[in-house]
Amino acid sequence: MMLIRRFEEALARRPDHGFQLLSSGEEAVAVGLCSALTAEDELLTGGRSIGPALARGVDPGRLMAELLGRSTGTNSGKGGRGHLADRTSGFFGAHAVVGGNISIAAGVALAHQTRSEPGVVVVLFGDGAFGAGALHETLNIAATWRLPMLFACNNNQLSVSTARDVVLAPRPLSSLALAYGMPSHTVDGMTLDTVTAAAQEALDGIRAGGGPAFLEFESLRFASHSTNARETRPAAALAVIRARCPIQQFATALTDQGVLDADARAQLEHEVDARVAAAVAFADASPFPTPDEALTDVW
Amino acid sequence: MSGEAKATTERMFFRQAIRRAVAEEMRRNPAVILLGQDVGAFGGSYREFDGLLAEFGAARVRDTPVAEAAMVGIGAGAAAAGLRPLVSITYMDFLMLGLDPLVNYAAKLCYKTGGRMTAPVVIKTTAGAKGQGVAHSQCLEAWLMGIPGLKVVAPSTPADAYGLLKAALREKGPVVYVDHKRLFPTAGEAPLAESVSPIGVAEIRRHGRDVTIATHAYMTSIVLKAADDLAREGVSCEVIDLRSLAPLDVATISASVRRTGRLLTVEEGQATCGVGVEVAARVRESIGAISSARLGALAAPVSSNPVLEAACIPDAARVATAVRALCGRAVPDR
Numbered sequence: 001m002m003l004i005r006r007f008e009e010a011l012a013r014r015p016d017h018g019f020q021l022l023s024s025g026e027e028a029v030a031v032g033l034c035s036a037l038t039a040e041d042e043l044l045t046g047g048r049s050i051g052p053a054l055a056r057g058v059d060p061g062r063l064m065a066e067l068l069g070r071s072t073g074t075n076s077g078k079g080g081r082g083h084l085a086d087r088t089s090g091f092f093g094a095h096a097v098v099g100g101n102i103s104i105a106a107g108v109a110l111a112h113q114t115r116s117e118p119g120v121v122v123v124l125f126g127d128g129a130f131g132a133g134a135l136h137e138t139l140n141i142a143a144t145w146r147l148p149m150l151f152a153c154n155n156n157q158l159s160v161s162t163a164r165d166v167v168l169a170p171r172p173l174s175s176l177a178l179a180y181g182m183p184s185h186t187v188d189g190m191t192l193d194t195v196t197a198a199a200q201e202a203l204d205g206i207r208a209g210g211g212p213a214f215l216e217f218e219s220l221r222f223a224s225h226s227t228n229a230r231e232t233r234p235a236a237a238l239a240v241i242r243a244r245c246p247i248q249q250f251a252t253a254l255t256d257q258g259v260l261d262a263d264a265r266a267q268l269e270h271e272v273d274a275r276v277a278a279a280v281a282f283a284d285a286s287p288f289p290t291p292d293e294a295l296t297d298v299w
Numbered sequence: 300m301s302g303e304a305k306a307t308t309e310r311m312f313f314r315q316a317i318r319r320a321v322a323e324e325m326r327r328n329p330a331v332i333l334l335g336q337d338v339g340a341f342g343g344s345y346r347e348f349d350g351l352l353a354e355f356g357a358a359r360v361r362d363t364p365v366a367e368a369a370m371v372g373i374g375a376g377a378a379a380a381g382l383r384p385l386v387s388i389t390y391m392d393f394l395m396l397g398l399d400p401l402v403n404y405a406a407k408l409c410y411k412t413g414g415r416m417t418a419p420v421v422i423k424t425t426a427g428a429k430g431q432g433v434a435h436s437q438c439l440e441a442w443l444m445g446i447p448g449l450k451v452v453a454p455s456t457p458a459d460a461y462g463l464l465k466a467a468l469r470e471k472g473p474v475v476y477v478d479h480k481r482l483f484p485t486a487g488e489a490p491l492a493e494s495v496s497p498i499g500v501a502e503i504r505r506h507g508r509d510v511t512i513a514t515h516a517y518m519t520s521i522v523l524k525a526a527d528d529l530a531r532e533g534v535s536c537e538v539i540d541l542r543s544l545a546p547l548d549v550a551t552i553s554a555s556v557r558r559t560g561r562l563l564t565v566e567e568g569q570a571t572c573g574v575g576v577e578v579a580a581r582v583r584e585s586i587g588a589i590s591s592a593r594l595g596a597l598a599a600p601v602s603s604n605p606v607l608e609a610a611c612i613p614d615a616a617r618v619a620t621a622v623r624a625l626c627g628r629a630v631p632d633r
Binding site: 042075076077078079083085087092093095097100101102103104105106107108109110111112113114115133134137138140141144145296297298299 | 332358359361363364366368369371372373374375376377378379380381382384399400403404409410411412413414415416447448450471472
């Protein structure tokens, strides 16, 4: 979680490659979910994908290189924000069309099922994707075919600036999946252990052949939609939101348990800063693609 | 002592050619699966998938709900994960419900991952007017020609339906394969031996001197009929069946137009931003200024009313009129 936060902070200081989609505040969803995954599982996400990619184990240097447009990036600098992919890390990929990766994920799950391969396919999407027809279509098919698939909705309460209550009828969002006969739960997405436990339970059921499941993680986005989008929430509300920091909450819990002290935390922060600095240095030392690469990999 | 020459082809209907192609590819490659509405026990809307469920089982031949966006998305995702899905979209009019995963995901995946991933999904769909009305008759293949990362084929014969569908199921990336409703009742010779038709190669269906007519799918038969009629007037037409719309076989068309000096494009879809516009532009880029004309449907929806449908789409008489105008020939006395 600390790595995600620091990585995104470093990226936010780099406006030289356009806007970025950050996830500060939502780190527990990414880390808790990914901590329940195995190497055989596949993760697909929406565009807000830096946290999940890092949590899945994608190399920070190659990730930073991709986000800064360098040819050493995970996608050779061609995907960029919203399209990160690194299959070797079990990160099947992000897709920046809102709701666009949901049916794709079901296809990946179908491939697993058809080949009797182990592993669960997880698609992480925001409440912004919840209103898309593709979700209903895919829930229906996944339930009918009993695909080994977890629908994970990271409900950060905002679709750019539009609050979920203004545009989405189901309360809670997870109640939609009940109509398809899926195990379905809404849990606190700001508490790491809660996310991990819910993900583990859902994944256990899917691995046991129980068919797809749905989880809604209620989270809070600390920043605006993107690094160049206006923040529409009042400062007082933001202060309340940011006080619920999942990293601080987890650190406090560890300290209370006697697992983490100030020195250990400082050491962790030092290590994280060093990894982020190395990632930025790797990216900065890497070349941009050459213009003729605009025509490679088209087919 | 010499025996009869052994036949190398057999006569088959379009649906049989499609069925044979899919069955052969499913036998050859366990990664090939079939998804679509009514593709299972029903055997497809044109019975082009007859018996595939019985032979390959419900895991590989799957009926879907009416949900084109998810069908194409699931096909694209399964392709990205290593399967070779054939997704049947009953009518091309409904393909637009699935254009997001096709255009934004499947056609982009190779590029956006720097060549690390591809989505070799085949979308098989059916275009064309046959009495089914304004939202079940359209030929929208031209829309797909400008999507980098996507190939588009449209056969006019059972042999090409067979060969091109097999080729599509072996391609590296996504392919849209377009049938035409009026071709299903037609039959033709197809090779007995297993064969694959390369994508990107046009076929000269009739050689001629005065004008090149580039067309595809069902319109090929209309154009050949017009060419017969024009031959009796002394106009010699070279008829090119494009077969592949993306990529276009510009070399074959250009070489023909260089000989004839004239190009007429004929399509059942709209002429505006149509296949013909692209063909003519590419030929000009290749060989310079040419004399050309285009023929497509009237700029109107295609009604299920047979009078209005016939009024809307090109027929042999209209093709002949366009050729005469292009060649500066008087209309013959009747």
